[in-house]
Amino acid sequence: MANSEAGLSSDAARALGDEYEVFLNFRGFDTRYGFTDFLYHSLVDAGVHVFRDEDKLHVGEVIGENLLRAINNSIIYIPIFSATYASSKWCLRELAHIRDNVSQSKGKKSILPIFFHVEPEDVKLKTPLYSDDLLEHEKKFPIEVKAWRKALTEVDEIKGWNVKKDQSQAMIVKLVVKRVLEKQELKQKLVPEHLVGLDDQVKHLTELLDVNHRNVRLIGIYGMGGIGKTTVAKVVFNELSSFFGECCSFLENVREKTSTNDGIVQLQEKLLSDIGDSGSANRVKNSDQGMKRIGKVLGTKKVLVVLDDLDNKDHIKKLIGNNSLHSRSRIIITTRNKTILQGQVCKGKIIPYEMIKMDDDLALELFCRHAFGKNFPSNDYYWLSKQIALKTGGLPLAVEVIGSLVNGKDKAFWEETLIKLREVPEEEIMEKLRISYDDLNEHQQKKFLDIACFFFNEKKTDAMYMWADCGFYPIRGIDVLTSRCLIKILDDDKFWMHDQLIDMGRQIVHQESPNDPSKQSRVWIAKEALEIIRTEERKNKVEALEIKGSLGIRTGFTKITNEEFEKFPNLRFLKLGLATFTGDFARCHSKLKWISLYSPSYWITDFRADNIYFNDLVVFKLDYNEFKDDSKAWDLIKVNHML
Known part of the structure; x- marks a missing residue:
């Protein structure tokens, strides 16, 4: 772009060194007072931090320090390819530097190209429009032109927007702003803080x-x-x-x-x-x-x-x-x-x-990061650290969990942990992970099993309310589970748990009564849940129950009677998939804290607010598209209550 750091806008000058969200790369002669200006102000109005320099010529033959910093600090780049774009060596220099930034960012940065009154074929150098300009540049800058060609052809592979002469520019700008806002949520996956040996x-x-x-x-x-x-x-x-x-x-x-x-x-x-x-x-x-x-x-x-x-x-x-x-x-x-x-x-x-197991040195390094917060053990813990790391079998998950378990504990605890690990066969990873679970108190174990069976990949808020009302001390408990690497809280406030730990938690529940699900604390398998609902005896052990119904047709809809639920005196969590219940529930389930229904409104005709003693409920959810707004769910309850 034929602009200069000397002509930076006051906003840009104040913000230099900050991390930008968007950098606009454009040919001022073509679009500055039209499309680019409209896009810039629309992004700013949407709360996006945009870098755009003013209409001054660059000085010298290299990108200046301030402009370089602006490119490096940006996250999203929007090159606007226009008719005379390739005639500007500065547009091309910026683009080449943008391309290098993105390729080195490990997916953290991205390019959103716009083709303004040009075709992707032009940018791909398959027509004379850009090709002729590059041939002209090649006379003075033969080495740089190679990088410019590469940048142009690679950016053309990225899906962007074509702005035609007979097309609404306002609509395109609206789509670009929407995409930028979406990318701020981004699809980047959260990875562990401590990555060793990958x-x-x-x-x-x-x-x-x-x-x-x-x-x-x-x-x-x-x-x-x-x-x-x-x-x-x-x-x-x-x-x-x-x-x-x-x-x-x-x-x-x-x-x-x-x-x-x-x-x-x-x-x-x-x-x-x-x-x-x-x-x-x-x-x-x-x-x-x-x-x-x-x-x-x-x-x-x-x-x-x-x-x-x-x-x-x-x-x-x-x-x-x-x-x-x-x-x-x-x-x-x-x-x-x-x-x-x-x-x-x-x-x-x-x-x-x-995927092969970690070698001994890498396992020890990862263990130390979780046990000590550094890459190496304390001198008086060196032998114990090496032995425990060896006994994890080179499995990163086991290394993380056991390392977090012994963090801050005295030497006697370390020695006892090593003894337990030695008693576990080399291939039994779940038994090694179980050592950390066994060290939790009763309330922490309950929360761990709830997450493994029902709440992984779910937002934590509702579960925290339920646990608090049950007296399970959720804030401290979740802090312990997180510090032990048994769970993580993602950026969107959802619980995350490694699939191996989910399997372990569910295995622990099954082991409570391997041959009789009605004597387990939690039941989530559809067939087992329906079977124990229909049996006559009381199910005193069951604390949480999920009944999944069939999908798609009314005949798959499941109705549960209050007589069937009276057999669950200690039930605190109930989730029904395409199911509802009929009868008077006010006289039972004093411990029920959570009810979740996945049913459209026309199937909830038998659901009445006076059926349930709502004063004991902490969470009530209608998980269906028409009830994404919780207030609509409560409106339905109020309407039925008035019928």
């Missing part, structure tokens, strides 16, 4: 995926639970996502989510929504229709998709379709089961990549 694996995987290669690449990362498959997939996803614009999707916990009737459909809807096909996402009625729609969309878009924790080969086809993928698409699969990676998928083969 550099070589990330490098190898990014080389295998090779975003510059024109063919489709499918990679299957396999290995035992807790070895770091999901973590390395998240790091790679973050590094590569900027090459795919908005066409990125990371589907987590596929194995768990596909255990329900509607799970695969929900994942299909999320994938379609993630890659910008939200209209189709809202029209998915069943998994076969979803597979066909995904196959059609993925045949026309270059995408980056991660399918995390698969255990069923059929789900690969359901989630990425059964047709050929668009060239340069990249699919990453993580699984514990190598056999699902065999054969062809989407007319291509999956390249298997095995």
Whole structure:
């Protein structure tokens, strides 16, 4: 852009050194007082911190320090390609530097190109419009022009907006502002604070995926639970996502989510929504229709998709379709089961990549980061640290959990932990993780099991209210679970738990009574839940119950009577999927704190407010699209109460 740091606007000058959200790269001669000015002010009005320099010529032949800092500190770059853009060596210099910033940002920065009265073919240098300008530049700047050509052709691969002469510029600006605001939420995945020993694996995987290669690449990362498959997939996803614009999707916990009737459909809807096909996402009625729609969309878009924790080969086809993928698409699969990676998928083969255990030195380093907050142990704890790290079997999850367990404890506790680890067979990771669970008090264990069975990937607020009303001291308890690396709280305030820890928590519940679910504290498996509801005896042990109903038709709707629920005197959590209850509940369930219904209003005709003693309830939820606003749910209760 033919502008200068000497002419910086006062806002830009005051903000130099701050982290910008958007940097506008444009040819002032073409768009400064029209489209670019409109876009700039629309972004600023939306609360976005935008860098735009004023209309002065650059001094010298290199990008000045202030302008360089502005580019480096920005997060989103919007190059506006116009008719005379390529005639400006400064536009091209900025673009080359932008391209370097994005490629080195590990997915944290991105480019949103706009083609203003030009075609992508022009930017791709397939027409004389830009090609002639570069030939002219080549006479004076032959080395730089190589970088400029590379930047132009790579940016052209990113999906952007075409502004035609007969098109509403206001509408395009509105779409750009919307996209920028969306990207502030971003699809970047949260990764552990302490990453040790992943550099070589990330490098190898990014080389295998090779975003510059024109063919489709499918990679299957396999290995035992807790070895770091999901973590390395998240790091790679973050590094590569900027090459795919908005066409990125990371589907987590596929194995768990596909255990329900509607799970695969929900994942299909999320994938379609993630890659910008939200209209189709809202029209998915069943998994076969979803597979066909995904196959059609993925045949026309270059995408980056991660399918995390698969255990069923059929789900690969359901989630990425059964047709050929668009060239340069990249699919990453993580699984514990190598056999699902065999054969062809989407007319291509999956390249298997095995995750191996950490070597002893790296395991010790990771352990020390969690146990001491540094890369090495204290002298008097060196031997114990090395022995405990060895006994974790080189599994990052076990290293993190055990390291966090002994953090701040005395030597006697460390020695006892080592004895317990030595008693566990080398391959039994869950038993090693169980050591940390056993050290929790009763209330902390209850919260851990609640999250493992019901609340992982759910916002924490409602659960905290319930636990507080039950006297479980949730604030301190969640702090302990977090510090022990048993759970994490994500940026959107949702609980996150490693799938291996979810499995462990559910295994603990099953072990309470392996052959009789009615004597377990928590029941969430649909068949078991319905069976114990129908049995006659009391279920004093059951504290939390989820009953999943069938989807799609009224005949799948489940009604539960108050007589059936009277057999659950200690029930505090109740979640009904496409189900409701009938009868007078006011005389039972004094301990019930949470009721959640997944039912449309026309199925809740028997639900009456005077059926329930609401003074004891802390959480009441109607989880259906028409009740996304909780106030609407309560309005329904009030209306029924007045009938």
